[in-house]
Amino acid sequence: MTTFKCTLMKNRHLIIDRFNVLLFTVLIIAGCKKSEEPVKVDNPPADDGGGVVTGSCTATKTAAENIQIFPADNAWNRDVSSAAIDPYSTQIISALSSNIIKTDFGSGLWDGAPIGIPYVVVCGSQSKTAISFTDYGDESDPGPYSIPLTAPVEGNGNGDSHVIAVDIENKILYELFYARVNGNHWDASSGAVFNLNSNQLRPVTWTSADAAGLPIFPGLVRYDEIVKGEIDHPIRFTLTSNNVKPAYISPARHKVNSSGGQYSLPFGAVIRLKASFNISSYSATNQIILRAMKKYGLILADIGSNLYISGAPDERWNNDDLRKLGQIRGSDFEVVKFN
Secondary structure: OEEEEOOOOOOOOOOOOHHHHHHHHHHHHHOOEEEEOOOOOOOOOOOOOOOEEEOOEEEOHHHHOOOOOOOOOOHHHOOOOOOOEOOOHHHHHHOOOOOEOEEEOOOOEEOOEEOOOOOEEEOOOOOOEOEEEOOOHHHOOOOOEOOOOOOOOHHHHOOOOOEEEEEOOOOEEEEEEOOEEEOOEEEEOEEEEEEOOOOOOOOOOOOOOOOOOOOOHHHOEOHHHHHHOOOOOOEEEEEOHHHEEEEEOOOOOOOOOOOOOOOOEEEOOEEEEOOOOOOOOOOHHHHHHHHHHHHOOEEEEEEOOOOEEEEOOOOOOOHHHHHHHHHOEHHHEEEEOOO
């Protein structure tokens, strides 16, 4: 907001003629200074058109791509392109062979809400907000969390209603499941805090904001990664209950009462796009996504529709182009050997 502030000092004992009045007024106006009053921004815009600036910290989505997301030897940074194939890969993939990849993110609105799981980026000075856990408080990290009350809620409060904030100065990730603002705090079913400098996993059997007890943000396809030219992590994906074994493997920490049998995947399992799959006919954007599927794979994180991959909403996505990934089927993948 820009304002012009001038003060005209009057001396009632000073007698001046009309010419001097005019001259005096001109000089005063010329001496007025333009001043800018900083506007506090609690929530960066969705397309990284700006962000919170605090000292040397600029909380933009571009800045979030410049920090290390977990140590280099973390499972989220593991190159699986040469990893062994699970001995039951053929049987597991057979149940998914006819399913197609669906990008559960994009631009614009679907059912009145942005498409995907949103997140905000904050500086270390972001004020912390109390959290009231309504369901899984015994498996949640206690508040307060550095999540502004203006943070976007997935689905605008319909469905899973995830809320995510990344503190790029302290390298801390805050995530909530089924979150909604209640006065001066957040209500949420569950929540988790992750130190992005640490390999520490959640306690055994604990959920997070995700069913598998995993962090969500590191598995999202984010448009600023496309700008950067590389997705350097596995991509979060879902399967229906009958394709998910009621079990988990590291780095997942939690299971659900899913109905999958012997030839199904536990939470935390990774599948990868076959090295032989030809990606040359796809757009530059989709090739970045497909290369990540080959190098880092897809990591099973939740129950949902088959082969839905997760990303963040952004007005720069081309939805028609993303839909072309639907040419890829489950039969184009293989299961990385369980660890």
